[in-house]
Amino acid sequence: MKPSIKNPNWNVLGLLPAHVIMLLTLIIPIGIIVVVSFSTRGPYGGFEYVFTSAPYKQLLFNQGWTGELEFNPQYLIVVARTLVLSAVTTSICLLLSFPVAYFIALQRPTVKVLLIYLVTLPFWVSMIVRVYSWIIILGKDGVIEKTLRGLGLVDQMDSLLFGNTAMLVGLVYSYIPLMILPIFASIEKLDHALIEASHDLYGNRLTTLRRVILPLIRPGMIAGAILVFVPSLGAVLEPTLLGGGKTMMMGNLIQLQFGGARNWPLGAAIAIVLMAAVMVFLVFQGLRSIRTEGLERAS
Amino acid sequence: MSTRDDVRRYPGFGPFSVIFFAYLYLPIAVVVFYSFNANRIVSNWGGFSLHWYTTALSNANLLTAVKTSLLVAAVATVASTLVALMAALVLVRGRNVRFRRISETVVNLPLLLPEIVVAVAVLILFSEVGLANGMAKLMIAHTTFCIPFAFLPIRARLQGMDLDLEEAARDLYATGWVAFRRVTLPLILPGVFAGAMLAFVISMDDFITSNLLNSGGATTLPVYIFSLIKQGVSPQLNAISTLIMVVSVVLATAAFLLQRRQ
Numbered sequence: 001m002k003p004s005i006k007n008p009n010w011n012v013l014g015l016l017p018a019h020v021i022m023l024l025t026l027i028i029p030i031g032i033i034v035v036v037s038f039s040t041r042g043p044y045g046g047f048e049y050v051f052t053s054a055p056y057k058q059l060l061f062n063q064g065w066t067g068e069l070e071f072n073p074q075y076l077i078v079v080a081r082t083l084v085l086s087a088v089t090t091s092i093c094l095l096l097s098f099p100v101a102y103f104i105a106l107q108r109p110t111v112k113v114l115l116i117y118l119v120t121l122p123f124w125v126s127m128i129v130r131v132y133s134w135i136i137i138l139g140k141d142g143v144i145e146k147t148l149r150g151l152g153l154v155d156q157m158d159s160l161l162f163g164n165t166a167m168l169v170g171l172v173y174s175y176i177p178l179m180i181l182p183i184f185a186s187i188e189k190l191d192h193a194l195i196e197a198s199h200d201l202y203g204n205r206l207t208t209l210r211r212v213i214l215p216l217i218r219p220g221m222i223a224g225a226i227l228v229f230v231p232s233l234g235a236v237l238e239p240t241l242l243g244g245g246k247t248m249m250m251g252n253l254i255q256l257q258f259g260g261a262r263n264w265p266l267g268a269a270i271a272i273v274l275m276a277a278v279m280v281f282l283v284f285q286g287l288r289s290i291r292t293e294g295l296e297r298a299s
Numbered sequence: 300m301s302t303r304d305d306v307r308r309y310p311g312f313g314p315f316s317v318i319f320f321a322y323l324y325l326p327i328a329v330v331v332f333y334s335f336n337a338n339r340i341v342s343n344w345g346g347f348s349l350h351w352y353t354t355a356l357s358n359a360n361l362l363t364a365v366k367t368s369l370l371v372a373a374v375a376t377v378a379s380t381l382v383a384l385m386a387a388l389v390l391v392r393g394r395n396v397r398f399r400r401i402s403e404t405v406v407n408l409p410l411l412l413p414e415i416v417v418a419v420a421v422l423i424l425f426s427e428v429g430l431a432n433g434m435a436k437l438m439i440a441h442t443t444f445c446i447p448f449a450f451l452p453i454r455a456r457l458q459g460m461d462l463d464l465e466e467a468a469r470d471l472y473a474t475g476w477v478a479f480r481r482v483t484l485p486l487i488l489p490g491v492f493a494g495a496m497l498a499f500v501i502s503m504d505d506f507i508t509s510n511l512l513n514s515g516g517a518t519t520l521p522v523y524i525f526s527l528i529k530q531g532v533s534p535q536l537n538a539i540s541t542l543i544m545v546v547s548v549v550l551a552t553a554a555f556l557l558q559r560r561q
Contacts (some may be wrong), residue, residue, distance in 0.1 A: 011396050014389035017382045018406045018446060025443040026408055029420035036423060046426065096319060099309070103316040106307060115320075117555050122323055124551035126504050128521045129540040132528055133326035136333065139532065143329055173326070195307050205309060234413025236507045241528060251415045251507075258419060258511060271419050278413055 037268035047264045055269035082250040086232035089171040093179040093228050101184040123177045131237045134170050162244030170238035179224035186220025230278055250274045334537035351538035364523035372502035375441035380495040383449035391457040409444040417444055418508040433517030441502045448501045449494035456490025496554050
């Protein structure tokens with residue numbers, strides 16, 4: 001039957017609003033970001049449609065007074081720091097999450113539900129409040145410094161704030177519930193008979209952990225890693241509030257270029273690099289899961 | 300078998316979890332504790348006081364920011380939930396939907412991109428279109444990134460629903476609309492509620508996009524709090540944070556209990 005006014009195509013109509021919104025507010029604008037990243041900075045910020053690759057060159061080089069290019073690693077360092085901190089955040093979250101998720105999974109149903117509620121609760125609390133709370137703890141005259149001084153362990157110490165460690169603490173704190181939940185879900189699905197079978201076959205706890213439990217919950221760990229790694233790459237609040245001005249990540253560098261510095265083409269170029277990093281990671285993970293699925297089906 | 304000999308248990312995981320939960324709640328406890336500090340300097344305890352709560356609640360800028368946030372979140376919640384509900388109905392229930400996978404990816408697009416990229420995208424869009432109204436900008440941007448958060452719980456609920464019920468209604472000569480209104484909608488309502496609540500919380504919490512669009516003159520609550528943090532740690536800030544946490548915990552608990560009742 002041909003769709004007519006009397007008989008509208010509900011499939012198309014139902015999806016139309018979502019698609020129109022995404023097209024107008026995301027897909028087309030991302031195309032514009034690409035255009036802006038190849039444009040010239042306007043005299044009062046913004047950009048002009050004069051095409052150049054200068055913004056990308058600026059990521060690597062400084063232009064001297066006479067026009068010669070000299071290598072300038074400052075933006076490259078930000079990119080590297082972002083990748084490293086996100087990877088370390090993901091690893092720490094993985095390490096911390098497994099014992100906790102495993103412990104929760106072994107509890108009685110009522111306790112289990114309560115503990116999962118406690119894991120998710122901080123997530124409902126405003127992100128900015130959660131990041132801010134670390135300023136009180138890590139800052140000059142903060143909780144940690146006061147405690148250490150009270151115990152007589154130090155009498156003068158550098159602020160723990162404004163460094164890579166502070167950012168790392170904030171990032172782990174912000175995103176760890178996203179790691180615990182998928183790992184918990186895959187431990188829940190684990191067949192306990194397999195663990196007992198491993199023990200019956202004289203596998204000790206460590207062997208069982210390594211050869212039975214960890215391989216079986218890998219999908220949950222990978223899901224958690226994506227959920228933590230991707231937002232860490234684009235983090236803005238943690239580097240701004242805990243990292244200070246000198247130790248930036250890509251997220252707040254972009255924010256700075258579009259805000260205070262008003263260098264839109266450079267900001268757009270960094271945004272493209274960030275988006276590319278996320279896409280590479282997602283495609284890589286996607287390919288891996290397809291390959292393992294294929295292997296499982298073949299075997 | 301005693302718990303000690305239970306082969307599934309690992310020694311040390313229990314204490315480790317206790318420390319972990321302490322780490323999870325220590326920052327929250329610190330903020331709440333110092334919000335009752337009478338002293339102007341946060342880390343010097345000067346006795347118990349509710350002074351900073353009265354200061355916060357009579358802070359006109361704060362109240363304006365709360366109003367802005369609530370208004371934006373209300374519009375974004377209603378719009379994104381409606382759009383997400385329509386999309387979910389088609390993607391889960393529709394027959395012969397073409398490009399289902401691609402459509403689903405498009406609906407979830409804001410989740411796949413770092414938020415700062417989404418924020419930059421809408422910022423450039425509004426500057427190109429020439430939209431200057433701060434509130435309108437925020438409402439449009441928030442609706443966009445709230446759609447997947449509203450979509451996911453609704454989709455989950457639809458997938459868990461028994462298709463036969465709707466077909467039974469159709470067999471009993473209910474029109475499509477009546478079957479939807481009388482059978483499907485009541486059944487998926489908890490999912491719609493959960494989706495709307497999530498969208499609301501995500502919108503209220505948003506800092507990255509709202510801050511980048513802030514030049515339009517509409518300051519949301521997180522952006523206002525950010526400006527306070529920039530001025531330094533203060534007991535008033537702790538009181539505001541505590542109030543926000545109380546509201547968040549009430550909302551989260553309500554969502555939790557609602558889900559438990561299903």
